[in-house]
Amino acid sequence: MTIAEETPPQSALLTTLGGTYYTSEAVFADEQTRIFEQMWVCAARAAELAAPGQFRRVQVGRESVLLVRGRDGVLRAFLNVCRHRGAQLCTEEQGQVKRTLRCPYHAWTYGLDGKLVAAPNLGTLTDDAGAPIDRYRYGLVPVALTEWLGYAWVCLAEEPPPFADDVIGDVTHRLGDRRAIDRYGIAELTLGRRITYDVAANWKLIVENFMECYHCSAIHPELVEVLPEFARGMAAQSYVGRGAEFGSGIDGFTVDGSSGFATLPGLTPEQDRRYYAVTIRPTVFVNLVPDHIIFHRMYPLAADRTVVECDWLYAPEVLQAGHDISRSVELFHRVNVQDFDACERTQPAMSSKAYRQGGVLVPAEHHIAEFHHWVLARLAGPA
């Protein structure tokens, strides 16, 4: 009896998703329904909504979501739609109100907990049975919200999946240990710089690009200078718990390898002088280095367009002391531009017959196949 060898050798090429997954608006609509509107999505830095009444409007899937801090200090999220005739409550990106959110069309007015608290002739309105209307039933539609790492994560699903499994699980799976990320104290860091990129590419191209380093030697000269092992093309993400080590002459994670800032206090010795990249599906990348954090959120707007918001986070004392963060920011800003250029160059070829059956993954990219299987499973799953 012989047993067929079914697993290809480690050095074999695997195939990718076919091109249509990156161009079809129907596939993208399915992704909205089955991925972005079902999963936990990172929506805003909580510290930007520190005071009662502070609000921010964010696109999640196809919905405009309103985040607002209550007078009780609780951050909440709602669909940004008045329950009366559907006007958007907030059209500003962000701002602050005192006690209520008032629809400017007919003055229906909601408490910061979403309850309908005032409207012209509100006292006279009744339900079909003639009873006064239920002010929570006609209150703003709530959206699930969890704070973690100093960010507000929201989920549009009727029954949100467990945050610990979906979000924290991705991080633990990558770093091997839940406590590894806690040591960076990300919730206590301060926003040093935010850059927004409007990328003419499908969100999955951006994920795949982030997951592999086979391209690093070709397009990231500055990054490879700092992390020489990236020149060999192996993505650190394919090894649990593994971080890429700084080069021997490198003093910090900066565009020229000059020194950065003090190592964050909670780190273990093996976390120092190392770079860890973490993908939290579907739309977050976290980059951990000893003295700062680079935190990406994607907002997929169409099959061929994705907005990426990238935060650089530092210890509060670094910013309070007025230290120059520009060389620190510049390194990953260049990486971002190099990566997004590559993705934009790839998007047009997704509609070619040369890519109808997809391309190939070399061994250093094999872990991307797992991402493809995950996408296919979600698309076959519940809406």
Next chain:
Amino acid sequence: MTIAEETPPQSALLTTLGGTYYTSEAVFADEQTRIFEQMWVCAARAAELAAPGQFRRVQVGRESVLLVRGRDGVLRAFLNVCRHRGAQLCTEEQGQVKRTLRCPYHAWTYGLDGKLVAAPNLGTLTDDAGAPIDRYRYGLVPVALTEWLGYAWVCLAEEPPPFADDVIGDVTHRLGDRRAIDRYGIAELTLGRRITYDVAANWKLIVENFMECYHCSAIHPELVEVLPEFARGMAAQSYVGRGAEFGSGIDGFTVDGSSGFATLPGLTPEQDRRYYAVTIRPTVFVNLVPDHIIFHRMYPLAADRTVVECDWLYAPEVLQAGHDISRSVELFHRVNVQDFDACERTQPAMSSKAYRQGGVLVPAEHHIAEFHHWVLARLAGPA
């Protein structure tokens, strides 16, 4: 025996159309076919086409329609398409020709009554039987046209509905008396000002906004100053024959309540110092005040885009005397901007899951439900 109470109490909330009626291009295409291309639509001020040979090009539904005054003084409408190879006869918005309309592509030439009067080698062309071609059969495709209130109304239907029922009927239904509108002598008034608004909202949002005054106290401070009863939110349109009365210190329908011009000669005493709003479905609003008329026509271009053309009409002697109409125009221009801003703010929320089943109508808006039933009946009706 008990009888179930099926009518909700007057104070109950009614539901609106679901959001998809305002966003779907398929619904909009149905509206083009079953509403705008079947009903009488107001196309142009007839006085702008006073002289023989004057023409204007207007969008009606999905058609470019050419209005032209004949040498016999009759105003006619045609599809703006040459019968030969389909070039548009007129690409200019308006102008004047002498005796004929000549297609610039192959010089097929039509009389102002639409008849094919000349073409290269026309004399040699025959039908399949070898007879000379019928010059009316290959003439311009006629479109039904009626003049009323000094405007040209056109209808693309093969068999236009009775004008008296569809158009005049809406006015009589609102004012309670056919003669009420005649007394304003609108056909004899002169155009003082025209403003065109390009509104990023579905045409039905604009109709609904015009039909109710529950929003007046929230967004129309100047209008409520002139018509204080509007602060209570009841739309005059829901009471047959009822007009809103000017406030006690108000001298005219102007942005600051200062006096306007002489009351139009034919009005009854009860028409003086009153504002009447009339909706003529599908796309016309008429606003009657003692000394002028504000006349809106909508041109729906997409599910989320509507162009509104608004005329301010005055007695000829007002304009001949060079009176300043700016305060008079400014009042309703501000109302227009306030209303269209509200509609544009509402359009994006129509695609939210919070509005999938629609919003609600308070008692002061209940008559909008009749408009929704009318739309649904048209969409279920003949194309």
Next chain:
Amino acid sequence: MTIAEETPPQSALLTTLGGTYYTSEAVFADEQTRIFEQMWVCAARAAELAAPGQFRRVQVGRESVLLVRGRDGVLRAFLNVCRHRGAQLCTEEQGQVKRTLRCPYHAWTYGLDGKLVAAPNLGTLTDDAGAPIDRYRYGLVPVALTEWLGYAWVCLAEEPPPFADDVIGDVTHRLGDRRAIDRYGIAELTLGRRITYDVAANWKLIVENFMECYHCSAIHPELVEVLPEFARGMAAQSYVGRGAEFGSGIDGFTVDGSSGFATLPGLTPEQDRRYYAVTIRPTVFVNLVPDHIIFHRMYPLAADRTVVECDWLYAPEVLQAGHDISRSVELFHRVNVQDFDACERTQPAMSSKAYRQGGVLVPAEHHIAEFHHWVLARLAGPA
């Protein structure tokens, strides 16, 4: 027994394609699949790719095609897509490389014959059987290419049709004799001027316009001055071998009828002082006059948009001597603008109900019906 007469008289009107053939994106997608991606399409002037390593990127159907001259002097075409992860190899319109085409994303590198010659870790990559990968199988996807008349013609079909039938056949069918076009020595001429037109019209309107001269007296005053018989409206294309004769006082094919340049050496006496127009389906027009060639290629980009590239070609000595070609270029440039304006004026009416069943063809246009039958046959044919 009687036999029904089924052929209409020569003077009868024939009907055209219905308007939807010119507006539907679904029909256009079918045309991409069944016409532009199946047939030979003219892609570039070969002389612009004279040196080894020179490349040009061209849109063919929905594909980006890369033309590149090999170090062996052979011109080849490939899909412009890296076989690894699908990035476009070239985003520049044209340029020159030394020995290889290198993908800027992951540095996969191809020889000018398409073979995969280098990639990071290429030596370690294996196929499913564990053997080294086939460097041609993972080479660039080749596209069929033939040089004729000094142009590179490409075909995306898996099994390209015979070039002699499809391309040369159209010319022979028109001129009556394969040698007729050879006498102009077009491959040896030099590009004097190139003008690109972006036309808001369906490609078939542009073909139909080129095929008939019934419009000439209406829109081409300068052309009719040079070729007086065009005033009668008969297109020379409907008579095999027939060219339109210059007017008696005309010295050359120039905007003012002034003399042009020396007659091309190979021409027969009956080719002198004559203009021949040739349509090579689907997207090429060739205009032959005694001293130069006007060569059009269409790039259909959407149902309502077509880019037209037009070359004016002269004997090398004309350009070397620095002769002024402006009056020569100006004549057909004006004809182009006049024609494309007419096509743009026709496109909007294609969606009118007046053109739902199409328009009519007069006898001078009857040969256009053959083009319509050809289009319908292709759309019913293999993809």
